[in-house]
Amino acid sequence: GQSLEQPSEVTAVEGAIVQINCTYQTSGFYGLSWYQQHDGGAPTFLSYNGLDGLEETGRFSSFLSRSDSYGYLLLQELQMKDSASYFCAEGSRDDKIIFGKGTRLHILP
Amino acid sequence: NAGVTQTPKFQVLKTGQSMTLQCAQDMNHNSMYWYRQDPGMGLRLIYYSASEGTTDKGEVPNGYNVSRLNKREFSLRLESAAPSQTSVYFCASSGGAGTSYEQYFGPGTRLTVT
Numbered sequence: 001g002q003s004l005e006q007p008s009e010v011t012a013v014e015g016a017i018v019q020i021n022c023t024y025q026t027s028g029f030y031g032l033s034w035y036q037q038h039d040g041g042a043p044t045f046l047s048y049n050g051l052d053g054l055e056e057t058g059r060f061s062s063f064l065s066r067s068d069s070y071g072y073l074l075l076q077e078l079q080m081k082d083s084a085s086y087f088c089a090e091g092s093r094d095d096k097i098i099f100g101k102g103t104r105l106h107i108l109p
Numbered sequence: 110n111a112g113v114t115q116t117p118k119f120q121v122l123k124t125g126q127s128m129t130l131q132c133a134q135d136m137n138h139n140s141m142y143w144y145r146q147d148p149g150m151g152l153r154l155i156y157y158s159a160s161e162g163t164t165d166k167g168e169v170p171n172g173y174n175v176s177r178l179n180k181r182e183f184s185l186r187l188e189s190a191a192p193s194q195t196s197v198y199f200c201a202s203s204g205g206a207g208t209s210y211e212q213y214f215g216p217g218t219r220l221t222v223t
Contacts, residue, residue: 008149030210031210041216042199042215042216043152043199043201043212043214044214045212048211087151089210091210095159095203095207096142096154096157096165096209097154097209098168099144099152099154100151101150101151102151
């Protein structure tokens, strides 16, 4: 079956760097996605790792290690607007993805 | 492009009532999804449709039915609402054929069952 683990909350300071980890246990793993959701809003896609390594998109980067069943989302130069929940999600061959329970990121001024 | 639209935005039902949540996308996507989101539970997949004419169960299908009316529209029906179905419901779509990792979400329907 599919199961993802990520911390429920993380706190960081404005301007700093924060890493949100995600571990998974699944057969048929197809890749790891990351989504951002602000309070009251809908999830929005941030990043995807289909292969091992680092993917960079502006201030956000995502990393995957298949051998360790582990990935992370890295947010640099944190801004107050980055306060949100972040979800990792794993894909499978049958065209669906399963979401983790989410990490709430608190940013202190 | 409107992206993914959902109606209604808010709904209050009494236990035992039925209703249909509507979802439409204008991105010519093949795959569509229905999720529910409860506090602390993340997003849980109810049903999905990998292509027009097909539907499959997700993690929490009990108490729900779906219809993929055409390529654009995917509806979710609650036949006999229960308080446990109080939740926020999101519809999403993706291009399909290996692109399910990038999904586009509608604004959500906030449903309360009393």
